[in-house]
Amino acid sequence: MRLPDSFYSTVRARLADALDVRGLDGFLATTPADVAFLSGFFYIATERPVYLWMPREGDPLLVIPRLDEEYAAQQGVTVETVSYFEFPGVVTAEQTLGAALAGRAPKQIGVSAGLSIGAYRALSRALGGSTLVTTDAVAKLRLRKFPEEIPFHEAAARICDEMLGAGRELIADALRRGTELPREDEIARHVIGFGTDRMYADYDLVVYTTKLAGGLVYAGPNSALPHGLPTRRRIRPGDTLILSLGAAVASRFVESERTFVVGEPTAEQQRYYEADQEAQEVGTQAMRAGRTCAEVNKTCLDVLRGHGLGDYIRHRQGHGIGLQNHEAPWVEDGDHTVLEPGMLLSSEPGVYVPGHAGYRISDTVLVEETGPRRLTGYPRDLASNIIEEVR
Numbered sequence: 001m002r003l004p005d006s007f008y009s010t011v012r013a014r015l016a017d018a019l020d021v022r023g024l025d026g027f028l029a030t031t032p033a034d035v036a037f038l039s040g041f042f043y044i045a046t047e048r049p050v051y052l053w054m055p056r057e058g059d060p061l062l063v064i065p066r067l068d069e070e071y072a073a074q075q076g077v078t079v080e081t082v083s084y085f086e087f088p089g090v091v092t093a094e095q096t097l098g099a100a101l102a103g104r105a106p107k108q109i110g111v112s113a114g115l116s117i118g119a120y121r122a123l124s125r126a127l128g129g130s131t132l133v134t135t136d137a138v139a140k141l142r143l144r145k146f147p148e149e150i151p152f153h154e155a156a157a158r159i160c161d162e163m164l165g166a167g168r169e170l171i172a173d174a175l176r177r178g179t180e181l182p183r184e185d186e187i188a189r190h191v192i193g194f195g196t197d198r199m200y201a202d203y204d205l206v207v208y209t210t211k212l213a214g215g216l217v218y219a220g221p222n223s224a225l226p227h228g229l230p231t232r233r234r235i236r237p238g239d240t241l242i243l244s245l246g247a248a249v250a251s252r253f254v255e256s257e258r259t260f261v262v263g264e265p266t267a268e269q270q271r272y273y274e275a276d277q278e279a280q281e282v283g284t285q286a287m288r289a290g291r292t293c294a295e296v297n298k299t300c301l302d303v304l305r306g307h308g309l310g311d312y313i314r315h316r317q318g319h320g321i322g323l324q325n326h327e328a329p330w331v332e333d334g335d336h337t338v339l340e341p342g343m344l345l346s347s348e349p350g351v352y353v354p355g356h357a358g359y360r361i362s363d364t365v366l367v368e369e370t371g372p373r374r375l376t377g378y379p380r381d382l383a384s385n386i387i388e389e390v391r
Helices: 005-022 032-039 066-074 093-100 117-126 138-143 150-177 184-202 220-222 268-286 293-306
Strands: 028-030 050-055 061-064 078-083 109-113 131-134 213-219 240-249 252-264 317-320 327-331 344-347 350-355 359-360 363-368 372-373
Touching: 005 028, 005 032, 005 138, 028 032, 028 138, 032 050, 032 138, 050 093, 061 066, 061 093, 066 078, 066 109, 078 093, 093 117, 117 131, 138 327, 150 184, 150 213, 150 240, 150 252, 150 363, 184 213, 184 240, 213 220, 220 240, 220 359, 240 359, 252 268, 252 359, 268 293, 268 344, 268 350, 268 359, 268 363, 268 372, 293 327, 327 344
Parallel strands: 028 109, 061 078, 109 131
Antiparallel strands: 028 050, 050 061, 213 240, 240 252, 252 363, 317 327, 317 344, 344 363, 350 359, 363 372
């Protein structure tokens, strides 16, 4: 799962240019996604801090807990590493970093906007004489995926599509056998386990920053809650069912979400489904280089408004995807980022009718020179997503 050293060399060279433009002596990465992007070291965030110092000139430095030293070596991390013993520690992670940088005297240090107040204060004390400056230097580098990253997203897309198939088959099998239909939480556990097993079957060393596979499953009236969590409610004939799934290979995420109908759809279900499918298609095709996120979002959601469903819109069309399953840019009215080749986005408009159900179709879409390309390919039409009852 490790990217080639040439990838990290290119990233660091581009970061150095970005820091030079901003008048910064270096960047201090403090989040799992930024650390992984810049160094190839993957870790799970705990109370123990990890800091990656990326100077504008010179070699990077990674500060990690001592218990992670062997794990970093196992991952093939080549960055110079220093460690501290424990948290909170007699010598803290921040003091360890300060001691390591004592002879380098950086004056202006860039940090991400997500740095906590507590970490900011601890770093400021340990790096006396340095000023911490919020910068978007790394965030902007991550907006456009590098060519080496795309195959990992493509691999995750294939697994995510297979997870949808596994969830559908669990319900279809129960219908064939005439047994109780599974609960929402049972389906979620099944598809997450399926995706995780696929990852470990395909790769020798599995790494991630947050999770390998995830699933939100909701049916019937529960599916009208866009971010509702799976419950113990059993699926029923006639239900509208949303499988909202994600997977990551080398922590390169994708989303693949589909709406299913258990049994013959009613006219009402057909109306909502087909309106959402049309919006998703129009919105996906609008994801072209040169257009702004705001323009694409309006184009997509105007389809639903045109069907008289404006009151049932609960969220934007989509968001960026990368080392995190939600990251910039945001396909929403308030984001005027211009789309460029290499950006990876979700296209997931939804219709949510209180007391009835929700409908959402989501693909992970790569913006290319020639237009948008879906990485996820599970069927989107209603006929393909009817889980038929056995009569």
